[in-house]
Amino acid sequence: NIGLRGKRMHLLSALLFAISANIDCLAIGLSYGIQSVRIDARSNLVIAVISTAGTMLSMLAGEPLAALCSPDTANHIRAVLLILIGLWILFQNCFRKQKNLKEYDRDASGRIDMKEAVALAFALTINNMGLGISGSITGLPIFMTCSFTFLCSLLFIAAAQLAGKSWMASFIHKYAQAAAAWMIILLGILECCI
Numbered sequence: 030n031i032g033l034r035g036k037r038m039h040l041l042s043a044l045l046f047a048i049s050a051n052i053d054c055l056a057i058g059l060s061y062g063i064q065s066v067r068i069d070a071r072s073n074l075v076i077a078v079i080s081t082a083g084t085m086l087s088m089l090a091g092e093p094l095a096a097l098c099s100p101d102t103a104n105h106i107r108a109v110l111l112i113l114i115g116l117w118i119l120f121q122n123c124f125r126k127q128k129n130l131k132e133y134d135r136d137a138s139g140r141i142d143m144k145e146a147v148a149l150a151f152a153l154t155i156n157n158m159g160l161g162i163s164g165s166i167t168g169l170p171i172f173m174t175c176s177f178t179f180l181c182s183l184l185f186i187a188a189a190q191l192a193g194k195s196w197m198a199s200f201i202h203k204y205a206q207a208a209a210a211w212m213i214i215l216l217g218i219l220e221c222c223i
Contacts, residue, residue, distance in 0.1 A: 051182050075150060
């Protein structure tokens with residue numbers, strides 16, 4: 030029973046890690062949708078592959094550090110890090126300036142081509158790398174976490190592009206990051222109680 034509960038918490042932690050790592054994909058997809066700048070399926074796939082590869086490399090780099098922690102210590106570290114990640118997302122949401130996304134559409138074509146997608150993907154990957162190391166230290170399963178990261182990246186950009194054309198775009202853009210942050214903080218609190 031405890032083992033099953035632990036697996037479920039790992040699954041939920043990996044999913045929320047992927048959501049937090051890809052929250053910028055959601056914001057970018059919405060912003061581009063509002064501005065009628067298109068990210069096609071190939072460019073979206075390139076972004077997902079590069080950001081997932083960066084996450085995997087950073088998680089592999091963190092694995093030796095994870096070996097130094099006992100399961101209980103790793104669980105407590107994971108709980109604290111989840112709370113800190115959630116607070117960091119809230120902080121960014123409140124204080125950071127709006128991204129200048131037009132700089133990635135360098136030819137002003139209204140479409141993100143492959144070269145522009147690679148540049149955008151590397152910018153997004155920098156965010157994921159710090160999270161990847163911390164996720165690995167806390168014992169998140171690498172394959173599961175990276176799978177969720179890949180899927181979230183693909184889905185967030187595709188869905189946000191469509192949502193960016195709707196009347197709800199500005200509402201979603203305004204509250205999506207805060208909602209994700211509070212979910213992550215809540216998971217961290219739940220893990221502290223287990």
